[in-house]
Amino acid sequence: MMVATGLVKRFTIGSTEVLAVDGVDLDIKKGDFDLITGVEGSGKSTLLGMLGGLTPPSEGNILLQGQNIWTLSGTRRAHLRATEISLIFSFSGLLPTLTVLENVMFPSVFAGTMVHIDKKAHRLLQLVGLSGKEDLGPDCLSPDEGIRASIARALINDPSIILADDPVRDLDPEKVTGIMEIFATIHREGKTIVLASRTTELESFAQRVMRMERGKLSEQIA
């Protein structure tokens, strides 16, 4: 489904060049639930940023269903992010001026699938346990509720792959399980998920666990 080969990402900070991702090869199959663990600064977010079409690799290729996402035009890649790749962050990323329901519905504007979208948004909010909170503003939600809403938003356009960048980072341990159970449910329904996290305690949820260290990715047996 998604194949990354020889991915390298270099940043220049002042006069220093930082190698954030160093020759990563990755083959993500349809229906996978992959966990990438690693300490802060190991390159997990940068890797997901490249896979998600947010930042270009310095070297290497990323093919999604055979198509190199970094040779597409910016507009085409934006459309790909709207329809095929959904990103979830360690913060909710909900737009503060919209209600929870509007936030969940909003990506449909970019995918051009707005018809009856609020019905679907209601259903997704029910899935993530936020029924009854549709008309609240994001500032009325607790951190884990914000993440739940962002998961619902990530599903609105029925993407091929979900890239979650440490969504449980700032959550209390008792809330983490709830969020991970939502990911497990989504995965059971056939979604492909790549989740990056600092904690290794999530290994039980994943089919495949990889470790990222100093920009290099190594696979572990789950």
Add this chain to the structure above:
Amino acid sequence: MSGMGKSIGLGSLTWNNLRNRPYRNIATMLCFAFIAGSLISAHFLVGGATNSLHSGLSRIGADLLVVPREYSATAEAVILKGQPSTFVFDSSHLEEVARIQGVDRAAPQLYIQTLSASCCSIPVQLIAYDPARDFTITPWLESRLGGPLAKDEIIIGSRIIGNVGETLLFYGHEFTIAGRLEPTGMGLDSSVFLRMEDAAVMAEESRTKAAEAISLPANQISSVLIMVDPDSDPSEVAARIQATIPDVRVIAPNYLIMKVTDQLEATTHLLYLATISVTLIALPLIAVISSMVASERRRDIGVLRALGASRPFIFRLIFLESISLAVIGGLIGIFTSFVIIFSFQDLIAASLQIPFLWPSPEELLVATGMALLLAITVGGVSSLYPAYRSSMLEPYEAIRRGEI
């Protein structure tokens, strides 16, 4: 862009973003309001004054006006502002003027100031004309009333209280209102036109009927209205009159327009200068505010890009927010200017010493369009760079930096 009742899209996001920052947006809108308001105020004043002059001078219907030299300022005040006055010169000037080359027709008028009248709480200007020679009032009478004024009939200006068929008392003499002139914004609006022979009877009767008598010496007139021969140049004719009869002053409509324009110059310059100054200050100021807002929302912009927003969408979002503020602010400024000028038009006209006639709907529409266009241009130009910069943000960087 709707699901089942919920509307989402660029428009709703713009509107919600604007509602979310009321204080900063109100401050920005006030900038736009001032830009549009000062421009339209300047337009109104100049437009209102010229409109009034053109309307009033076309009503006077003369190419030139001859008045006593020492009373030229008084005559201008009568014409422009309707300040009632009585002044005369010898009627022999009428024939002298009529004989001058280039003068086609010459008609006398006599200006009489009332002390009090049944129509008005303040004195009004009576203007007596000679139906036999007149070429300004008579055509109007023929087109509107179908014939000349009968004995003791009068035509009143738009500001004189009274309806057609009602009677008014001047110096104890009763007159019947035969018609009402259209508003001109000039002195004509508070003037009353009557026949010279009726004015003479009124003066005669005033000795017995009025609280204070009026004396109208024989063979005296206040002004001579001139229609210039179509083949002659009015300014040359004016020069000839001036050279031939030194104790008169020739007033040309163009001169009055120039005079009023000069009177308005300082005020309109000030308003235009204020518009330019505010525009010049507002451009970078609004650009900075837009940049600040865009910078604060860097993470939101990054998230939007991650959700699938294209660069043009981000550009349109920032641009549309600024344009929306410009339109709302501009309309507030225009509406406020309308209300202020409409409510205080008499006070403004009196303090600026100008005639004023509310511009036509077409002129108002053009002025509104121009003021709004300026506000939108300022809003658009000032948001171009912030909108471009926001749209060029790399989503990953925007999200990462926004987190810091």
